[in-house]
Amino acid sequence: MSGRTPLAVAAPTAQHHGLATALFAVVVLITLAITLWAGRRTRAAEDFYTGGRTFSPLQNGFAVSGDYLSAASFLGVTGLIALYGYDGLLYTIGFLVAWLVVLMLVAELVRNAGRYTLADVLAVRMRERPVRAAAGTAGMAVSLLYLVAQMVGAGSLVSLLLGTADGPARSWTIVGVGALMVLYVTVGGMRATTWIQIVKAVLLLCGTALLTVLVLVRFRGDPGELMRAAARGSGVGTAYLEPGLKYGLGLVNRLDFISLGLALVLGTAGLPHILARFYTVPTARAARRSAVWSIGLVGCFYLMTIVLGLGAAAIVGSAAVQADNPSGNTAVPLLALDLGGGADSTGGLVLFAVISAVAFATILAVVAGLTLASSVSFAHDIYARALRRSDERPVTERQELSAARGAAVVVGALAIALSLFAQKLNVASLVGLAFAVAASANLPTLLYALFWRRFTTRGTVWALWGGLLSALVLVVFSPVVSGSPGSIVTAVDFHWFPLENPGLVSIPFGFLAGWLGTLTSRTPADPDRYAELEVRALTGTGAV
Amino acid sequence: MNRPLSQQDPAAPAEPAGGFDWWGGTAPAERPAPHPAPAEVYRAVQRSEAFQRIRRAHRGFVLPMSALFLGWYVAFLVAATTAPELMRQQVAGPLNLAWLLGLLQFASTFVITWLYGRNARAKRDRAALGLRWDTQDQLR
Numbered sequence: 001m002s003g004r005t006p007l008a009v010a011a012p013t014a015q016h017h018g019l020a021t022a023l024f025a026v027v028v029l030i031t032l033a034i035t036l037w038a039g040r041r042t043r044a045a046e047d048f049y050t051g052g053r054t055f056s057p058l059q060n061g062f063a064v065s066g067d068y069l070s071a072a073s074f075l076g077v078t079g080l081i082a083l084y085g086y087d088g089l090l091y092t093i094g095f096l097v098a099w100l101v102v103l104m105l106v107a108e109l110v111r112n113a114g115r116y117t118l119a120d121v122l123a124v125r126m127r128e129r130p131v132r133a134a135a136g137t138a139g140m141a142v143s144l145l146y147l148v149a150q151m152v153g154a155g156s157l158v159s160l161l162l163g164t165a166d167g168p169a170r171s172w173t174i175v176g177v178g179a180l181m182v183l184y185v186t187v188g189g190m191r192a193t194t195w196i197q198i199v200k201a202v203l204l205l206c207g208t209a210l211l212t213v214l215v216l217v218r219f220r221g222d223p224g225e226l227m228r229a230a231a232r233g234s235g236v237g238t239a240y241l242e243p244g245l246k247y248g249l250g251l252v253n254r255l256d257f258i259s260l261g262l263a264l265v266l267g268t269a270g271l272p273h274i275l276a277r278f279y280t281v282p283t284a285r286a287a288r289r290s291a292v293w294s295i296g297l298v299g300c301f302y303l304m305t306i307v308l309g310l311g312a313a314a315i316v317g318s319a320a321v322q323a324d325n326p327s328g329n330t331a332v333p334l335l336a337l338d339l340g341g342g343a344d345s346t347g348g349l350v351l352f353a354v355i356s357a358v359a360f361a362t363i364l365a366v367v368a369g370l371t372l373a374s375s376v377s378f379a380h381d382i383y384a385r386a387l388r389r390s391d392e393r394p395v396t397e398r399q400e401l402s403a404a405r406g407a408a409v410v411v412g413a414l415a416i417a418l419s420l421f422a423q424k425l426n427v428a429s430l431v432g433l434a435f436a437v438a439a440s441a442n443l444p445t446l447l448y449a450l451f452w453r454r455f456t457t458r459g460t461v462w463a464l465w466g467g468l469l470s471a472l473v474l475v476v477f478s479p480v481v482s483g484s485p486g487s488i489v490t491a492v493d494f495h496w497f498p499l500e501n502p503g504l505v506s507i508p509f510g511f512l513a514g515w516l517g518t519l520t521s522r523t524p525a526d527p528d529r530y531a532e533l534e535v536r537a538l539t540g541t542g543a544v
Numbered sequence: 545m546n547r548p549l550s551q552q553d554p555a556a557p558a559e560p561a562g563g564f565d566w567w568g569g570t571a572p573a574e575r576p577a578p579h580p581a582p583a584e585v586y587r588a589v590q591r592s593e594a595f596q597r598i599r600r601a602h603r604g605f606v607l608p609m610s611a612l613f614l615g616w617y618v619a620f621l622v623a624a625t626t627a628p629e630l631m632r633q634q635v636a637g638p639l640n641l642a643w644l645l646g647l648l649q650f651a652s653t654f655v656i657t658w659l660y661g662r663n664a665r666a667k668r669d670r671a672a673l674g675l676r677w678d679t680q681d682q683l684r
Binding site: 086089090093094096097099100101103104105108224227228231238241242243244247248254257258261262265285288289292295296299302303451527528529531532534535538539540541542543 | 582583586587589590595598599602603605606609610613614617618620621622624625626628631632636637638639640642643646649650653654656657660661664668669672673675676679680683
């Protein structure tokens with residue numbers, strides 16, 4: 001089945017286009033209705049940043065998985081499994097195991113000690129302004145990189161739908177997605193964002209489950225037969241089922257694999273939009289229960305993506321997936337088209353349109369969460385605290401909220417501009433970069449602050465800036481940006497760092513910087529304030 | 545920043561009703577007149593046996609378990625990259641050792657999640673809640 005109609009798949013009919021566009025419009029209308037409804041109930045900062053902290057663990061569990069299961073997972077990871085088999089599986093494992101760090105080391109403690117952002121936790125025991133400036137910047141950088149990845153996913157999806165690889169349609173989609181996400185956030189705040197996540201998570205899990213069942217039915221419920229067929233469809237035989245297809249070409253390549261693996265597992269706990277989710281529930285215990293829910297949902301989802309990736313290799317064929325999109329971002333919609341009966345059947349078109357609409361909903365929901373997280377980082381940490389001297393009048397809540405809404409517009413515009421340059425990159429590897437920055441800057445700081453008595457303000461600032469800058473600099477001089485056929489800049493080659501993912505170097509560097517900063521501090525850590533953080537984090541004293 | 549955030553913001557919501565009743569029932573009728581500084585309260589709570597038990601229950605589970613699962617995950621990554629011969633070994637049908645270990649990562653994640661939740665419910669939740677109201681009471 002592997003060689004079937006790759007070109008027919010890539011050149012859809014007008015009907016194809018019409019149905020999917022109609023479903024996209026339905027998704028947009030539903031999300032806008034949620035936004036307007038929630039917007040009327042969003043007045044105080046508490047509503048805008050946390051949705052009033054009234055969500056239940058089950059609701060938040062769905063919302064967290066909605067925030068986490070992005071286009072990178074649905075489109076990117078399945079594409080990587082379809083193309084590279086076992087090496088694509090690494091992503092699913094890294095993305096899931098990462099949740100243990102969130103669950104055990106972060107969720108409850110951050111919920112107890114913080115208010116809206118990661119910097120709130122740090123500010124309990126550190127000097128506020130330098131720490132807020134660094135943490136706010138790192139938060140914005142991570143969210144922005146993650147946003148670019150999602151919008152690249154939106155671009156791939158729409159160009160598949162319209163059958164055009166480039167051109168104005170793709171760019172206009174990115175602009176449209178950007179405008180929508182700004183609207184969700186500025187009007188609806190966290191309450192709208194959370195409900196959009198919940199709706200999207202349900203849609204995504206149902207869509208994935210439907211496709212999984214169809215794939216398994218096709219292979220008579222026999223996973224062994226599915227794996228054998230995927231190996232045949234991949235064109236490389238049993239090597240498809242073994243490690244090394246993407247990451248087995250020499251030492252550098254293997255180190256890249258380990259680097260990515262570390263970034264995935266340590267990055268999740270430092271993602272601002274995930275941390276912000278734990279503030280939408282009333283207590284730390286509810287935060288833990290929402291993390292447990294989301295581990296269950298995320299785990300089931302990734303088990304299903306493995307089936308979908310294998311199914312795409314077996315049914316569509318790796319060559320056809322790659323012909324449509326070089327990095328495999330469109331494997332799932334292509335699989336849906338084939339499972340429904342092919343490009344010229346009604347079933348195929350309907351399933352294709354439904355799955356594309358689910359992917360579109362996924363992208364819209366995640367970009368809303370990311371835009372919110374970065375605008376909160378800006379307004380709450382940078383604008384209202386870091387840029388304000390202690391002798392100045394504090395910013396009012398109303399001013400802070402206007403700044404957050406303004407920041408959402410700016411972040412949206414920036415993300416649109418950046419993603420127009422990153423169209424060729426695989427969505428999942430782009431997300432890998434965002435994870436690397438989060439793991440290098442945010443995670444070391446957070447763990448030191450929560451668990452290390454002697455950690456100082458200088459250590460915090462060094463860890464944040466050191467982790468952030470080392471990760472960004474290494475990305476700029478990596479093959480992602482220049483010097484390889486798939487990089488952003490092809491005209492000049494200025495890369496000297498061999499790995500695509502900087503995690504292997506920048507994560508230890510972040511930890512080292514925090515340690516060195518602490519050792520060289522002139523003023524030692526304040527034991528009173530560590531006592532306050534520890535008591536508050538573990539008991540919930542004074543938590544809002 | 546030495547005071548709890550809830551006291552800094554007049555817009556912060558009141559304590560949940562259930563918690564308030566509980567606190568009202570056990571609070572001493574007369575509080576000592578001179579309030580201790582918040583820093584002293586936090587230091588005293590931090591030194592208390594009740595808090596140390598909660599802290600031990602948390603760290604005693606979380607730190608070794610994190611070392612365990614991170615070690616197992618890194619070992620899996622290193623094996624996948626440096627020992628392809630080993631990972632290629634067939635286990636059952638098309639399933640080789642690499643796939644088996646990968647699926648075991650899923651299984652171990654689910655098991656550790658369940659163990660953590662059980663540990664927290666049994667050893668920390670009740671004590672932490674009691675200490676929370678106690679400490680807030682002293683801070684008033």
